[in-house]
Amino acid sequence: MEGHMxxxxxWTVKELFTYPNEYIYWTITIVVYPYITGLVAGAFVLSSxxxxxxxxxxxxxxxxxxxxxxxLLLMATSPLMLHLTQPFRSINIMLTPHFYSAIAAFTIVxxxxxxxxxxxxxxxxxxxxxxxxxxxxxxxxLIYKAMTLGSFDVSEKALHTDEKIIKILAAVGIPAAAxxxxxxxxxxxxxxxxxxWKTPLMPFIFLMSAIISGVSVCIVTYITxxxxxxxxICGASIRSMCKVLVWFLVAAFILxxxxxxxxxYTAEESWGIMSxxxxxxxxxxxxxxxxxxxxxVPLLLLLLPRLTMLRAFISSALVLxxxxxxxxxxxxxxxxxxxxxxxxxxxxxxxxxxxxxxLKEGPILITMLLLMPFFLxxxxxxxxxxxxxxxxxxxxxxxxxxxxxxxxxxx
Amino acid sequence: MNLSRRELLKMGLVAVCGxxxxxxxxxxxxxxxxxxxxxxxxxxxxxAFVVDTTKCVGCGMCAKACKLENEVPFDTEVQRxxxxxxxxxxxxxxxxxxxxxxxxxxxxxxxxxxxxxxSEVAKGLFVPKLCNQxxxxxxxxxxxxxxxxxxxxxxxxxxxxxxxxCGYCITNCPYFARxxxxxxxTADKCTFCYHRITKGLNTACVDSCAxxxxxxxxxxxxxxxxxxxxxxxxxxxxxxxxGNEPHVFYIxxxxxxx
Numbered sequence: 142m143e144g145h146m147x148x149x150x151x152w153t154v155k156e157l158f159t160y161p162n163e164y165i166y167w168t169i170t171i172v173v174y175p176y177i178t179g180l181v182a183g184a185f186v187l188s189s190x191x192x193x194x195x196x197x198x199x200x201x202x203x204x205x206x207x208x209x210x211x212x213l214l215l216m217a218t219s220p221l222m223l224h225l226t227q228p229f230r231s232i233n234i235m236l237t238p239h240f241y242s243a244i245a246a247f248t249i250v251x252x253x254x255x256x257x258x259x260x261x262x263x264x265x266x267x268x269x270x271x272x273x274x275x276x277x278x279x280x281x282x283l284i285y286k287a288m289t290l291g292s293f294d295v296s297e298k299a300l301h302t303d304e305k306i307i308k309i310l311a312a313v314g315i316p317a318a319a320x321x322x323x324x325x326x327x328x329x330x331x332x333x334x335x336x337x338w339k340t341p342l343m344p345f346i347f348l349m350s351a352i353i354s355g356v357s358v359c360i361v362t363y364i365t366x367x368x369x370x371x372x373x374i375c376g377a378s379i380r381s382m383c384k385v386l387v388w389f390l391v392a393a394f395i396l397x398x399x400x401x402x403x404x405x406y407t408a409e410e411s412w413g414i415m416s417x418x419x420x421x422x423x424x425x426x427x428x429x430x431x432x433x434x435x436x437x438v439p440l441l442l443l444l445l446p447r448l449t450m451l452r453a454f455i456s457s458a459l460v461l462x463x464x465x466x467x468x469x470x471x472x473x474x475x476x477x478x479x480x481x482x483x484x485x486x487x488x489x490x491x492x493x494x495x496x497x498x499x500l501k502e503g504p505i506l507i508t509m510l511l512l513m514p515f516f517l518x519x520x521x522x523x524x525x526x527x528x529x530x531x532x533x534x535x536x537x538x539x540x541x542x543x544x545x546x547x548x549x550x551x552x
Numbered sequence: 553m554n555l556s557r558r559e560l561l562k563m564g565l566v567a568v569c570g571x572x573x574x575x576x577x578x579x580x581x582x583x584x585x586x587x588x589x590x591x592x593x594x595x596x597x598x599x600a601f602v603v604d605t606t607k608c609v610g611c612g613m614c615a616k617a618c619k620l621e622n623e624v625p626f627d628t629e630v631q632r633x634x635x636x637x638x639x640x641x642x643x644x645x646x647x648x649x650x651x652x653x654x655x656x657x658x659x660x661x662x663x664x665x666x667x668x669x670x671s672e673v674a675k676g677l678f679v680p681k682l683c684n685q686x687x688x689x690x691x692x693x694x695x696x697x698x699x700x701x702x703x704x705x706x707x708x709x710x711x712x713x714x715x716x717x718c719g720y721c722i723t724n725c726p727y728f729a730r731x732x733x734x735x736x737x738t739a740d741k742c743t744f745c746y747h748r749i750t751k752g753l754n755t756a757c758v759d760s761c762a763x764x765x766x767x768x769x770x771x772x773x774x775x776x777x778x779x780x781x782x783x784x785x786x787x788x789x790x791x792x793x794x795g796n797e798p799h800v801f802y803i804x805x806x807x808x809x810x
Contacts, residue, residue, distance in 0.1 A: 145625045145734035157664070158648035158810070160681075160728035161631045166719040226717025226737040230697075233716050239698035244720060247696075333690065333794060334726045480728055481810035483648055 157484035165476045165488045170224040175325045176468045177217045182322040183355010184210035192311035198377040198540045205527040206359045211258050212517035243328045254317045261310040264303050266525050322351040336411035337475040342400050349393035354464035356386045357457035364454050375537035379453050387443050394436045414478045423474050435463015598706040600771040602781050603680050606804040607765035610678040612657030617760035630731035632742040633682040639663045640674045646808045683729040683742035684798030691721035712738045726794040
């Protein structure tokens, strides 16, 4: 087509009757946005399990998941910026926030959560930072000195206070993380024109899938990281994470199931087109990838007795793929049904970056964006070693003993 | 009769309460509210639109005029106003289309590109569409920066200098009246030609319609054609279930209209 192309025409294929202005306006960037915030929330909840609920066996992953959560959080806004057609005006959202809009408070929720995470990281690593500031010379020493924020008190009393504060921050962080992601769910759930999104269950569906994806990304990254460094991996920690994963997998599956059953049973006007979407156009995505391989298979793998490291790894990887597909199905699937209920829109991601728009919407930037948190984690790890407290075989055996002791005490 | 001071106060209080409570039950009417009891509509200045689908022939002149008047690039596949064609066949099948928003008009009996014999057609109609300038616009509700707003006289506008282009308003419009303007890269929509109607002119689409299918006017002005139609004829609106209270009223809609 000559001249100016409509925003969305590049990647939308229309079928049957759709309104002239109807395109897939929210694309891959909006698929990735809830995916990343979900990982943030899940990873944080995992670290809080150790700090708040005192799950000793999670000690080796507590620091790691906290810092990883921060790395992910740093990237959470970038897909949004890519998505805006006027990204340089994004500051307007803070200058004139219109609070009737569900997305106006995003920056506030995001920044307050960021403050909690940063504060917790500082307190968790404070003794380490001070130690390094005293020892290290040169630039690195200077960095650590700056990071102490002038506090060099490592007396027992101070450390005790630190621990208390960490506990409070981790506890406050759980509802904050839930709010951050439940809020993302609300943004979708409150769009009254998209029948697939419009359900009060949406915040909870998003929250559950957030936690399963967050825990899974920690399992996958942790096992990979340890294996690369040829470190010993403690089975107790992995099993404990998998237990969390199982519970939330069940919750996520029930919620998503209830949602679909309600749509089918009430069979409102939109059900005609929605059922075609579910059982034909998105059947592979939703039924095969999202539910079968993304939830049922990992659940079975985790529930089978004698959980091995490999099985934990495979099921977590499957959950990660499943949740990503779920985000895709929600965001793209929801918009695939024409609002006339009489047509379909198909999303074709522009692969070749032959224009700025194609680059912004294409797979290259998005892949980079998804890899960025891992890179950030790698950098952070140089300054704040997150695996400092990994269990050796002895610690692990001790924890296992404690756990089995607990179990036998219960029986 | 001897009254102690206490009794006097007691009885006084009862008397005051007794008179005040019934009085408070009566509502004090503002002049506007009193007027609304006489007039069926309030005196508030409010723009509205009437589309008579029985008069539309699908020539597409309105869509064309709109694009030229409002400087929306002509060949870009977005429309501030467009015309939909509904064809119901004798076997009950409904075919709907709106090729290029019908800015080139409907010239053939070929809904969705397939020729249809006249003998197969049960009924057909054209439905012009535009922004409904809702009383409770969901697009305005969801704009995170307040770049889109409703004017005092009921027209929803977009501030092109402030819109960040998140697309939330586009997603939240039940009518898909919104799109991204290809040059400003901000949300765009029909304004009832606000720059014209506020100067006493007609909208571009009303002026270009040779069949009188479109009318724009003040909803409470007894002189306006919109007022006359709304107060005497049976009209309906599109998608009232969304609760937006749309202000484009239709004559001759059908249940097949989406």
